[in-house]
Amino acid sequence: MAELPAALEDLIQELSRLPGVGPRTAQRLAFHVLRADRARAEALARAILEVKSRIGYCERCWNIAEEPLCTICRSPRRDPSVICVVESPLDLLAIERTGEYQGLYHVLNGVFSPIEGVGPEDLHVPDLLERARSGVREVILATDADVEGETTAVYIGRALAPLGVAVTRPAHGLPVGGSLEYADERTLARALSARQAF
Amino acid sequence: MRLVSLELRNYRNYARLNLEPATGLNVLLGPNGQGKTNLLESVALLALSSSPRARRESELVGPLGPEARVGALVEGRGRLAEIRIWVRIEAGVTRRRIEVDGLPRRAVDLPGLFRVTLFWPEDLNLIKAGPEHRRRLLNQLLVQVRPGYARALARYGRVLEQRNSLLKRVANGEQPADALDVWDLQLARTGVELVAGRREVMQALAPEAARFHSQISGGEALEVAYEGPPEELLQALHQSRSDDLRRGATGVGPHRDDLSVRLDGADARSFASQGQQRTTVISLKLAEAAVVTALTGERPVLLLDDVLSELDATRRSALLEHLADPGQVIVTSVEADPFPARVIGRSRVWQVRQGRLLPCG
Ligand SMILES: Nc1ncnc2c1ncn2[C@@H]1O[C@H](COP(=O)(O)OP(=O)(O)OP(=O)(O)O)[C@@H](O)[C@H]1O
Ligand SMILES: [Mg+2]
Ligand SMILES: [Zn+2]
Numbered sequence: 001m002a003e004l005p006a007a008l009e010d011l012i013q014e015l016s017r018l019p020g021v022g023p024r025t026a027q028r029l030a031f032h033v034l035r036a037d038r039a040r041a042e043a044l045a046r047a048i049l050e051v052k053s054r055i056g057y058c059e060r061c062w063n064i065a066e067e068p069l070c071t072i073c074r075s076p077r078r079d080p081s082v083i084c085v086v087e088s089p090l091d092l093l094a095i096e097r098t099g100e101y102q103g104l105y106h107v108l109n110g111v112f113s114p115i116e117g118v119g120p121e122d123l124h125v126p127d128l129l130e131r132a133r134s135g136v137r138e139v140i141l142a143t144d145a146d147v148e149g150e151t152t153a154v155y156i157g158r159a160l161a162p163l164g165v166a167v168t169r170p171a172h173g174l175p176v177g178g179s180l181e182y183a184d185e186r187t188l189a190r191a192l193s194a195r196q197a198f
Numbered sequence: 199m200r201l202v203s204l205e206l207r208n209y210r211n212y213a214r215l216n217l218e219p220a221t222g223l224n225v226l227l228g229p230n231g232q233g234k235t236n237l238l239e240s241v242a243l244l245a246l247s248s249s250p251r252a253r254r255e256s257e258l259v260g261p262l263g264p265e266a267r268v269g270a271l272v273e274g275r276g277r278l279a280e281i282r283i284w285v286r287i288e289a290g291v292t293r294r295r296i297e298v299d300g301l302p303r304r305a306v307d308l309p310g311l312f313r314v315t316l317f318w319p320e321d322l323n324l325i326k327a328g329p330e331h332r333r334r335l336l337n338q339l340l341v342q343v344r345p346g347y348a349r350a351l352a353r354y355g356r357v358l359e360q361r362n363s364l365l366k367r368v369a370n371g372e373q374p375a376d377a378l379d380v381w382d383l384q385l386a387r388t389g390v391e392l393v394a395g396r397r398e399v400m401q402a403l404a405p406e407a408a409r410f411h412s413q414i415s416g417g418e419a420l421e422v423a424y425e426g427p428p429e430e431l432l433q434a435l436h437q438s439r440s441d442d443l444r445r446g447a448t449g450v451g452p453h454r455d456d457l458s459v460r461l462d463g464a465d466a467r468s469f470a471s472q473g474q475q476r477t478t479v480i481s482l483k484l485a486e487a488a489v490v491t492a493l494t495g496e497r498p499v500l501l502l503d504d505v506l507s508e509l510d511a512t513r514r515s516a517l518l519e520h521l522a523d524p525g526q527v528i529v530t531s532v533e534a535d536p537f538p539a540r541v542i543g544r545s546r547v548w549q550v551r552q553g554r555l556l557p558c559g
Binding site: 022024112113114115117119120147148150151154155158 | 289353356357359360361363364367372373377379380381383384
């Protein structure tokens with residue numbers, strides 16, 4: 001059987017490492033890049049490099065950031081006494097879009113999932129506990145309602161219990177087993193304002 | 199509950215079938231390997247979202263293309279609903295898509311819309327084989343009558359998978375032992391939901407099964423009892439933790455549940471004859487239908503595959519008496535002989551030949 005040139009094989013290899021991309025899709029994408037204008041291909045390569053060199057994580061909340069602190073942590077208008085715990089920067093964005101929330105965040109960048117080898121340390125839970133010790137009156141656990149999201153919330157809720165801060169969870173209105181990222185803005189806004197003690 | 203019409207496309211050995219079964223008794227006759235069981239399986243799929251028979255969903259797809267389709271118009275509580283299920287094989291991956299009245303529906307949310315009680319010869323495993331078969335009896339019943347049970351079951355399975363994975367990571371020092379606490383808690387919480395449903399349903403099922411069995415067998419005493427986990431599940435999980443760590447698997451919980459089945463005081467698996475075991479399973483299934491009827495106010499559609507073989511004449515006619523209850527039944531048989539003429543007389547009868555149904559009589 002004829003083999004593909006090594007450079008093309010490499011590209012297919014790298015693409016198939018992306019989440020949700022199988023070998024077939026990786027091939028299709030690679031050939032698409034091959035056929036594209038040189039300028040388009042370079043723009044793609046540059047965008048990938050830029051993302052890696054310019055964007056990192058916020059030192060305080062683990063949101064994505066272009067500086068040591070993210071735009072939310074830098075804003076003087078945010079209320080530092082409330083922390084909303086979310087699974088990902090996309091969930092954070094979903095909550096920001098509701099325009100209802102004025103506090104700060106803690107972005108887990110994952111959920112407690114032994115199958116994937118993710119434990120509490122990987123989620124920077126110790127950092128969150130440290131933050132919750134000083135001047136925080138409420139922590140909102142806005143992880144998804146699926147098994148891992150729920151278990152992560154229970155874990156963090158138990159870790160926070162001795163600190164005496166209020167722990168709440170936006171339960172109402174979120175579809176059971178559902179993902180926060182996909183909830184529409186109004187549902188999410190209602191779920192946030194009707195949050196319950198957890 | 200009623201199957202108004204059924205449509206199969208490229209489903210197992212059915213290239214194309216459109217069927218409008220009668221509201222009462224339907225009899226499918228045909229030699230081995232013609233498609234009798236396949237047809238019942240497709241109807242069960244509409245009720246349960248997945249085939250209780252196929253090991254892999256790709257098995258359902260026939261030779262005419264990458265996709266099989268099962269569609270049906272069903273009626274429950276005087277309301278019609280249209281269910282469609284597609285199973286598609288693409289690049290070696292099998293995907294299932296479900297629609298109800300034209301809107302997408304998740305597989306966990308389908309059961310309960312259209313209800314069936316299914317008996318087929320493999321159900322003899324209820325007596326002969328491992329506890330997973332007896333748990334399946336409970337699950338198939340509960341997903342159809344308890345909203346939320348299918349989801350709870352899926353959640354429980356996922357929590358269990360995570361806990362078992364964590365047990366191995368704790369055992370080899372990757373994670374601290376106290377990381378298990380929260381998974382124990384979740385397992386206990388979801389577990390008690392399952393146990394509550396199973397207990398409740400078994401309280402209703404056990405006396406019904408005994409009644410049917412006694413009537414069909416002419417007096418044998420059938421006792422079925424639920425064998426669930428300890429009442430204090432969370433505590434039991436803590437107690438079994440060190441064993442669990444050694445095994446790398448969770449030793450207590452509803453995933454270990456079983457039913458004890460005794461006939462005239464003796465364990466049915468070891469002592470009951472072939473025909474007695476068959477009667478026991480049929481009684482359990484008729485009891486299942488009776489419980490669903492009591493809980494929902496409507497009898498499920500009975501799907502009975504090869505139900506009369508191995509039964510003596512007395513047991514046959516006693517069983518057929520029960521099928522006379524108003525309600526839809528689809529029953530298969532290799533030949534018409536076992537059916538008394540008066541039963542055939544008030545049934546709609548089809549011949550099944552190589553994936554085609556020919557009306558007869
Ligand atoms: N995916 C498939 N595509 C085509 N044919 C299939 C497929 N799956 C099963 N079959 C065929 O369907 C037939 C079996 O049908 P089924 O099990 O319904 O028979 P039956 O009428 O119940 O027979 P029996 O009386 O022996 O139980 C077999 O001949 C098998 O080859
Ligand atoms: Mg068969
Ligand atoms: Zn920040």
